[in-house]
Amino acid sequence: MQVTQIDLANKRQVEDFLRLPFSIYKDIRQWVPPLQMDERARLDAKRFPFYRHSCAAFFIAYDGPRPVGRLAVLDHRPYNEFNGEATAFFYLFECERNLEAAQGMFDAGLDWARSRKLTKILGPKGFTPMDGFGLLVKGFEHRPAFGLPYNPDYYPSLIEACGFRPLREAVSGYIGTDIQFPPRIHELAERIKQRRGLRIARYEKRSDLRALIPKLKDLYNGALRGTAGNAPISDDEANALASQMLWFADPKLIKIVMKDDDPVGFLFAYPDVSAAVQKTRGKLFPFGWLTLLRERGRTDWLNINGAGLIPEYRGSGGTAILYSEMFKSVRESGQFKHAEVVQIGVENESMQRDMENFGIDFYKSHRTYLKDIA
Numbered sequence: 001m002q003v004t005q006i007d008l009a010n011k012r013q014v015e016d017f018l019r020l021p022f023s024i025y026k027d028i029r030q031w032v033p034p035l036q037m038d039e040r041a042r043l044d045a046k047r048f049p050f051y052r053h054s055c056a057a058f059f060i061a062y063d064g065p066r067p068v069g070r071l072a073v074l075d076h077r078p079y080n081e082f083n084g085e086a087t088a089f090f091y092l093f094e095c096e097r098n099l100e101a102a103q104g105m106f107d108a109g110l111d112w113a114r115s116r117k118l119t120k121i122l123g124p125k126g127f128t129p130m131d132g133f134g135l136l137v138k139g140f141e142h143r144p145a146f147g148l149p150y151n152p153d154y155y156p157s158l159i160e161a162c163g164f165r166p167l168r169e170a171v172s173g174y175i176g177t178d179i180q181f182p183p184r185i186h187e188l189a190e191r192i193k194q195r196r197g198l199r200i201a202r203y204e205k206r207s208d209l210r211a212l213i214p215k216l217k218d219l220y221n222g223a224l225r226g227t228a229g230n231a232p233i234s235d236d237e238a239n240a241l242a243s244q245m246l247w248f249a250d251p252k253l254i255k256i257v258m259k260d261d262d263p264v265g266f267l268f269a270y271p272d273v274s275a276a277v278q279k280t281r282g283k284l285f286p287f288g289w290l291t292l293l294r295e296r297g298r299t300d301w302l303n304i305n306g307a308g309l310i311p312e313y314r315g316s317g318g319t320a321i322l323y324s325e326m327f328k329s330v331r332e333s334g335q336f337k338h339a340e341v342v343q344i345g346v347e348n349e350s351m352q353r354d355m356e357n358f359g360i361d362f363y364k365s366h367r368t369y370l371k372d373i374a
Contacts (some may be wrong), residue, residue, distance in 0.1 A: 001068075003104040005112070006058040008043055014049065016062055016067040017043070021094050024152070026209035030143045031150050032274045033282035042072075042092075042127060050127045052222065055079050057112045058092075061101035065266055069095035069102060074127065075116050079231035088113035088373070090123035091131070097154050099161055106162045107151075107215075107254045109157065115371050124149060130241055131222070134170055134366030142295045142364060145172065145303045145340045146248070146274045149366060156367065164369035168229075170343040171352065173360035175304075177337055181327045181358055190323035192317045198265075200325060201258045203251040212256070212263070219256075219263045223308035246249055246298060252333070257309065257324050264313050267322055268306035269329045271296045272340070284337035302330060302339040319351065323358070 008011045018039055025031035045051045054077045061069035090109060095102045104117065118270040125133045132148040133154050139280055144150040160166075193199060203209050217238035233241065248270050257265030276295035280288035307322045330339045343366060344352055356362065 001098075001104055002062045003108045004060050004062065004099075005108060005260075006043075006060060008045065008058070013060060014043060017058060017070050020067050020070050024094050024096065025213070028150075028152065030140070030145065032144055032277050033277050034285060036282045037284055039282075040271070047120075048127070049234065049240050050074075052236060053234065055116075055220040056127075057109065059105045059108050060186060061095070061098075061105050063098070063101070068098055069093075069105050071095075071105040073108055073112055073121070074125075075113070075118060076231060077217040078234075082231045083229065084315050086117060086119045088118040088121040090121055091126045093124055093159075094151075095155075095158060097152075097158070099158065102158050103162050107267040110371075110373055119373050120226075120370060121373060122368055125368060126163065128237060128241060129160070129230070129244070130364050132366070132369045134343070137169070137365050137367045139172070139364030143274055144364075145301075145342050146270070146272050146277065147303075147305070148172070148342055153280070159369050162371075164371045167368045167370040168345065169365050169367045170345050171362040172340055172364040172366075173340045173355055173362045174345070175330055175339040175341065175360055176325070177331060179327075179359040185327075185358075186324045188317050188320040192321055195317075196313065197259060198313070198321065199258050201263075201323075203254060204252055205248050206249070209249070209251055209254055210242065213238055216242070216256075217262050218268070219266060219310070221338065223265075224260075248292070250296065250333075251339075253302070253329055256277065257313070258322060259313075263324065265309035265318070266306065267304070267329070269302055269304045269326075269339075271299045271335075272301035272303045274301075298335075299334075299335040300335060303334040304329065304339060304341045319354075323354065327358075 008014060023214060041048050054075055056074045057073055059071045060067050070092060071090060072092040074091060076089055078084055110121060124135060130147060132150060136149055137156050140153050193258040208373060218236065250271055253269040255267045256263045267340065273292050273295045276292045280291050304326055308317050330336055359372050
């Protein structure tokens with residue numbers, strides 16, 4: 001078994017890294033390939049915004065000439081500065097059921113992290129807030145929401161055999177149109193909006209959303225206050241994330257909570273295009289984007305993938321506004337019969353309890369893992 005740190009100028013190694021998931025998942029019908037343009041972008045240190053403040057190393061395990069595993073290890077400096085830590089992330093982990101390969105890649109990744117004076121490693125956790133996190137540990141029979149991790153069921157035991165311990169879990173819940181959402185929540189949301197002078201801004205055109213990008217960056221970073229495990233985003237990252245978001249978004253499903261002319265909260269929902277990504281094998285060009293655009297208009301699945309308020313508006317029933325708009329998003333369009341609320345941290349007990357009381361079935365779980373770097 002040989003583990004190699006990728007030379008990003010070596011085309012063969014890069015192609016081996018990008019192709020490996022297709023061999024791992026060739027017989028798993030639920031898997032949704034990553035968008036290949038996004039996969040390649042992460043390996044472009046000259047253009048990807050992450051590399052303007054941080055760095056990463058990429059590893060491949062070979063059994064003879066055949067690649068059998070891959071791994072990325074990240075030194076995310078804004079995360080460490082914001083949280084007062086010296087923590088590496090691991091991400092893009094894929095491996096055959098081969099402990100020697102997995103252990104070899106993590107040993108090489110830990111050596112790299114140790115050389116950068118990092119003292120812990122956690123993951124899976126990615127480059128941007130749009131990257132789903134954790135290993136799937138419940139819900140393997142379901143197709144993942146677009147952008148959310150999916151993995152074979154042996155990955156958790158493989159990771160734990162490499163010395164990692166569970167850190168925290170996030171759950172994703174199913175909403176059907178038959179759920180009887182309590183009317184009192186809508187009534188409470190209306191009272192809170194009137195009392196605090198709030199309104200919900202909705203949009204018809206992508207150009208309107210793009211004009212909001214600078215304010216959305218400040219809103220996202222403001223919503224992190226008082227939280228741990230996240231990191232603020234830069235102007236470059238906000239622009240890159242907005243471009244990615246706007247490609248799939250229906251503007252009517254992006255809702256911003258406004259106080260006068262200032263955004264103080266958000267709810268992001270997207271038509272789920274996972275079925276189209278499976279058909280195109282993650283390729284947008286030359287014609288894959290047409291398949292995705294068609295799927296955006298006909299899918300009956302909705303992903304609710306981002307909700308937050310700045311701290312001043314979280315209490316006194318403020319979250320009722322987000323709940324109310326969440327259920328309105330599912331029902332108002334007439335297009336969607338199913339929705340998934342993705343990756344709510346189980347440490348947020350009140351939100352999870354509220355949603356269970358509404359009838360949401362938390363049918364998927366993702367888990368992150370931690371290991372000390374000796």
